[in-house]
Amino acid sequence: MATASVRVRVSISSAVFTAIVLLLVTVAPAWASGPNGRIQGYVTMSGSATPISGASVHAEASDFPWVVDTTTDSFGFFQFAVAPHRYTLSISAPSYSLNQTGVAVGSAQTVWANMSLRPASSRTARLVGYVTDSVSSAPVTVGSVVARPWYGSASTYENRSALNASGYYSIDLVPDSYDIASDAVVGYVPHDYYPLYIGTGVLWYNFTMDPNPVNAWINGTVLDDATSAPIAGATITGRVDSSLVLPGVTSDAAGHYSLPTQSGTVEIAADAAGYAPGSTSVYVSSAGSYFQDFRLPPLSRTIRGYLIDAANGSHVPGLGVQVADLRTSYGLFKPADAAGFFTFDVPPTPAMSIWVYGSGNYTGNVAYVETKPYQTTWVNITIGRLSSDIAAHVTNALTGANLSGVTLIAAWYFGSDVQTTDVSGSAALGAPTAMTVYVTAIASGYQYWTGSLTTAAGTNRLDIALWPDLPTDVHVRGWVRDATSGVGIWPASVEATGYDGQTYTAYTNGTGYYDLSTVAAPQTVRAMEYGYAGSQATLNPSPGDSLWVNLTLAADNSPPSIRSFTATPSTGLDPAHPTALAADIGEASLDLATISILMMYSSSAGIGTFLRLGSLDPATVSMASPSAGNYSVTSSWDTRTPVGHLTDALTNVWWPVLSYSPFLAGMSGYYSDASLAAPVAGNALFDTRDGRLLFVVTGSDFVGPHDDPTSTFQPAASAVQIDLASAAIVGYSLVRGPTFGLGSLRLSYAPAVPSGTYAGLIETEDSSYQYSSAAVLMQTAADAVPPVANAGTDLTVNEDAAMTFDGFASTDNVGIASYTWTFMDGSAQTLPGAAPMYVFAAPGIYIVTLTVRDADGNSATDLVTVTVRDVTRPSVSIPTPSESAHVSGSIGITVNASDNVGVVRVQLRVDGTAVANDTAAPFEFVLPSGSLSIGNHTLEVVAYDAAGNSASEVRHVTVVAAAGSPIAPALVVAGGIGFLVLLAVLVAFLILRGRRRRPVAAPLPTPSPPVAPLEAAAVQEAPVEPEPAAPVESPPAEPDPEFDEPLPPE
Known part of the structure; x- marks a missing residue:
């Protein structure tokens, strides 16, 4: 019995680091634990709208055991609910080729996936057999047998047969090699055999299955x-x-x-x-x-932010936004609202990505963030506009005729554009600038084409030639034998090439026999095996031909002979002064030649240790054979090979880095923390835009930079030892760099190498898989040209809102290696990267310095002013009187008001009329006895700050007459200093009145002055001040009752 109780983590080894990166850059909404989503669509015949009924529809997740199977109805329609995730959708039917696509479904999202199936070639092969229990010999009667396309064949045909009561199955197939497997046979060990070639006719294939009961x-x-x-x-x-x-x-x-x-x-x-x-x-x-x-983990954390137009700073509504935790399979998709705002509930993770999918004239973007427990992470994402065009021209590869109606798709990692060619075979596709764009061309009756280009600003011309889609109805077979002994060679690979850029492959069996299918076009059939020189034959078959091609291989144990490898010039190299690389090679059949750039890490006793930075683009490496047995390999290098500069608080080193789109760089090495007895293999991933360490992937977890204060990372790379005098390669090793603390580890991604010693490494391989290599030493020149810093235009932002700096307009003759932004915000702040994000909490004016450096340390600075607006409302409350209080006599009103910057004024309003202001704490007002009429009244206080932000509080009171007290004329008296001034005026008035001479005879009585209601009081009414809709520079002037209003009449 086995037991385990663990917190579930994703286990990923360094061996699958590339697969991780592919996951990172896959663009699709996916993954959410919420209401199920739905996949639905129609299945039709390719090139027509004819529905295909009874087609098998299979959706399967690769990283979760989530599988759904259904079939299309009489209208070719299918639909089913799935857990929010990413799926591979496979659709097949007996008379059609298999079609597959990736589908990602968000929570409560319906995704349409209309699919077309291409009619299959003639199904002249049939696979039949019985499946029995290996122990009892009883027939296996549950599940089915499926013939899937084998990865080594060019076929896309799949078919299956259910097992009947006798364990019998029968599958009609297109002649080709297949993977034969059991499917849904519960209670048995799964069966899987490949490759099995099935030619025209009937092939019996009986097999047994080992019992494996569900117990x-x-x-x-x-x-x-x-x-x-x-x-x-x-x-x-x-x-x-x-x-x-x-x-x-x-x-x-x-x-x-x-x-x-x-x-x-x-x-x-x-x-x-x-x-x-x-x-x-x-x-x-x-x-x-x-x-x-x-x-x-509960979805108790929040990511929110705005989509910002890079052109004018406005908010961009409606674009699709996806969050995806790269550690697990959590994710969610929804569009930004009308204000360009988005918000998601997410788990805490160091590996959260936020994808914005471009549409219309917008490119889209992606951000990588760390989400922390019980915190809201603000991420404003800047969205660029399409600034490049791809002028595509599509022709028939055989005739050169223009092709109209071709669907062209230009796709990058977070956006795409789709157009159709006109009668001239032309179409213009929108694309972002300086980004890898993948273009696909699809036309009925033609093989699809796909390629990539890095776009430049303006128009980028792209010529595409489509090959007619020919059936693989040519059958080529034969033996591959040893030229000396005549014995069949196993396993040898046999390839047919020469049409549409595709390779049709088969492998020999134990007798040296092979059997492959190809198209009716001029072909070269070539056989290869380790230790033998390759052998080939040419043929030009007609449709439906069945040809025998026997090949013999001669032993070849001699690697290519690299007679010379030179760099001209070999010193003083920079982008303006590249070197020409040339190799002279003796070899009868050279298959492969690559050139890599190495950087010297250290040297001792005349031996340099060189780290491999990367290979030159194969498109720039030329291989030619001027005569039999001789090859020349040429290329050039201008120092523009990317390299990483790792730094923390104490250490720095230049180190090889693998770049991935979009905006990612990876580095292999070793991870350690206090809980580990020894370092473990790990891979660090960085955001190249700001150099942040996103996380380190170990064999058991994703570790964020702030997960463990004791965590460290040590880069490691393969190295070549080279004699610095002769350039001879003397050995190979694994080199470990210095150890860095994860909490402060950053990467500067330089597009060109710094000055120093480098080597070119040529590696060759012949058709017998024999290998040889050679090196040449080179010296790069120091770059003395400083970059030009450009911190962008001055910015005005709101407090407590995420904003993004923009240094992308900075330039350098070679390339900028690092961006650093420094300023004071309470304490000294330092932000790395071309476009870092920051949140200013306090209003004010900030002067920010951008410093840019190139790989050789040349630097330049620029300033940008950031004005941070105060948009925080004051807080205000009324301790007295209480709500619904009954009051009489004089009424005292006390106000508590505060603000993040400061309250400049509190205004009192009575029944909607502004009657007094107080500009200094403590804020209080007094309404003298009799100033309010008997009945209900509304008292409102409004607090203002210097930016015009305001907040109000209301009290409803009822004025009642005091016992035995007459009601005096209505009078409102302000608090604070104003009250003291008015009190002094009243005292003086009474003294003067007391000095009047009494008359000799009492005058006739006069009536008492009437009691004036509040509405008739001689107080100038100020207009009600509306609450500002947005911050203003200063509040509008208005009358102040303390000084501008006349006293009530006697």
Whole structure:
């Protein structure tokens, strides 16, 4: 019995680092634990709208045991619900070739996936047989047998047959090589055999299957990773040995589950709404119970931000936004709203990516961020506009005729454009500038074409030749034998080339026999095997031909002889003074020649240790044979080979780096922290735009730069030892660089090498796979030309809002290696990268310095002024009087008001009329007795800051008459200093009145002055001030009742 209880993590070794990067750059909305999505569409015949009914539709996730199968209805329509994720959608039908595509479905998203199937070539082959139990010899009657295209063939045909009650199957096929496998045969070890060539006619293929009963259970509990509370209703699925999908089960109220399984390696996954899914594997060796708990991280963190137009700074609405955790399979897709705003709930991770998919005139973009527990991560993403055109011209490769109606797709990692050629075979595609763009051409009756180019600003011409789509109906077969002994050679590869750039491949069996299918066009058939010189024959078959081509191979144990390898000149190299590389090689059949650039890392006793920076573009390496047995290989180098500069607080080193699009660079090495007894292999991934370390991938986890303060990374690379006097290669080794702390590790990505000693390395291989190499030493010149820094135009931003600097307009004669932004914001701040993001918390004016450097240390600076607006409202409250209070006599009003910068004024409004202002704390007002009429009144105070932001608070009071007190004329008296001034005026008035001489005789009584209601009081009414819709430089002037309004009448 095996037991395990773990927090589920993704296990990735350094061997699959390239696969990780491919995952990073895959552009599609995918992955979310939320409501299911839906895939639907129509399946039709290629070139027409004829629906195909009964077609098999198969959707399968590669990293989770999630599989859905269905068939099309009489209208060719299919639909099914799936967990939000990325799937491979495969559609096949007996009379048609297989068609596959990738489909990604977001939470509650419906994705249309209309597919067309091309009619298959004649199905003149038939595979039949019986499947039996290897122990009892009883027929196997469940599941089916499927013939899939073998990866070594050019076929795209797939067909299957269910097993009947006798265990019999029969599959009609197009003649070719296939992978024969069992499918959904529960209770048996899966069967998989390849390649099996099936020619015209009937081929019997009986096989047995070993029993593997479903007599084991994987039990466990699904828990909330934050609270450890059980998760009810989680779905648990499994897949045995990457082939047999187990029926899913659901966790109960206590989070418990039990998944029946058979023996093997079981991929098992748990998923629940509101959580990121988790997966792991359990090895089931025999009958019994196995245990696996899951802790699913809740989606309790938030990413939010705005899409910003790079041209004018406005917000961009409606573009699709996807978040994807690169560690796990969590993700979500939805469009930005009308204000260009997006927000997602996500798990904490050092490896969150945010993809914005371009459409219309926008390029799209991607950001890589670290999300932290219980924090909101703001990410404003700048979206560029399409600034390049691809002028494509499409012709028939055989006749040169212009092709109209060709669908052209220009795609980059986060956007695409689709156009159709006109009658002249031309179309213009929009594209971003200075980015790798992949172009695909699709036309009915032609092989599809795909290629790539790095666009320049303006128009980029692209000529495309499409080859007619010919059927692979030519059958070529024969033996490959040893030229001396006549014995068949196994395994030898046999390739047919010469049409449409494709290679049709077959392999010899134990007798040296091969059998391959190709097209009816001039072909070269070539056989190769290690230790033998290649042999070839040419043919020009007609449609349907069946040809015998026997080939003999002569032993060849001699590697190519590199007679010389030179660099001219070999010193003083820079972009304006490149070197010409040339090799003279003696070889009868040279198959391959590559040239790489090496950088000297260290030297000792006349031997230099050189690190491999990368290979020159194969398109720039020319290989020619001027005469039999002689080859020349030529190229050039202008020092423009990318290299990385690693730094932390204490250490720095130049080191080889692998660049990936979009905006990623990787480096192999070793990871360590305090919990490890010894360093483990790891790969570091950086964002090349700002040099941030995103994470380190180890054999068991993704580690962020702030996950462990003791974590370190040590780069490692293969090295070549070269004699510095003769340039002879004397050895190879693995070199480890200095150790860096992850918390401060950064990468500067230089497009060209710094001055120093370098080597060109040529590596050759002949048709017998024999290898040889040679080196030549070179010296680059020091670059004395400083770059030109450009920090962009001055910026005005809101406080507490993410903003992005832009130094991309900076230039250098070779290339800028690093960007550094420095300024004071409470303390000294330093930001790396061409376009770093920052959040200013305090309003004010900030002077920011951009410093740019090239690989040789030349630098330049530029300044940009950032004005940070105060957009924070003050906070205000009224401690007294209380809400709905009954008051009489004088009414005291106390106000608490505060602001992030400062409150400059508090205004009192009575029943909507502004009556007083107070400009200094403590803020308070007094309404004298009788100033308000009997009844209900609304008291409102409004606090303002210097930027015009305001906030208000309201109290509703009821004025009641005090017992035995007459109601005096209405009078409003302001608080603070204004109250003291008015009190002094009243005292003086009373003194003067007391000095009047009394009359000798009492005058006739006069009526008392009438009681004036508040509405009739002689107080100048100020207009109600509207709340500012946006920050203004200063509040508008308005009357101040303390000084501008007349006193009430006597």
